[in-house]
Amino acid sequence: MSDLETARDLYLSLLSECLIGSLIEDSVLRPYDKQRRDRGLDWPLWGISMIGRQRMAHLRKAMECVLREGVPGDVMETGVWRGGACIFMRAVLKLHGITDRRVWLADSFEGLPPPDPNSFPADSDSTLHTFDRLRASLEDVRENFARYGLLDDQVMFIKGWFRDTLPTAPVSQLALLRLDGDMYESTIITLESLYDRVSPGGFVIVDDYHGVEACRTAVHDFCARRGFRPGIEEIDGMGVYWRA
Ligand SMILES: C[S@@+](CC[C@H](N)C(=O)[O-])C[C@H]1O[C@@H](n2cnc3c(N)ncnc32)[C@H](O)[C@@H]1O
16 A cells, blocks of 8 residues: 555544544443444534444445546535535545535535425424434534635535425536435435436435434335335445445
């Protein structure tokens, strides 16, 4: 391995540890449990991504795979919270000297929407909109990017409820789409609005597939409606992905 590759590995693994809060054993659950953080099963108090070490490592592999294979398009996360996974994606682009791909962040930047049981009965019991801990403002997320020296014009923010923003989002082509909206509504709207913009060979990553049943149902409903069976691959027993 060259010195450059070693430096890249060290930086990305240190960045991941910082983003998920593991360096300081930062968790809402006590005592801190390394296995839980590995799979993103607890939330950091101050850390800025809750996806855990394995999903972060997979995100690196997926990013580097689309770069290596030349899958065209930008990368995007719908449901960013404090921005950690997107900061990581921006770092990977920077390390590879990529200047013609953008990182898109879509979020209300005020938490999850109240359930809309008439349109999305699978969300009827969701109380996630009451969780203050799931709110992070756009200003805070911009500040988080700036702290890591990664806020620039390749980082694009789309603020608002997915139902209002995603159908007309000014994103033309995606090499990677990461869904992390925790609800049926958030998942199905992302897929309906953006799936057709994912390039052949692009990654579709669903963070909550095994964590939130409504999210899994949304994926299945979408695929059934479109008449395809995605080749779903496991990441860490929580998140999954397939290639378009
Ligand atoms: C679990 S958090 C995302 C975690 C993040 N990806 C990370 O790296 O830690 C879910 C996020 O989705 C956003 N969200 C969920 N549903 C939404 C919707 N329908 N419209 C806009 N934002 C939504 C919430 O505001 C919240 O920031």
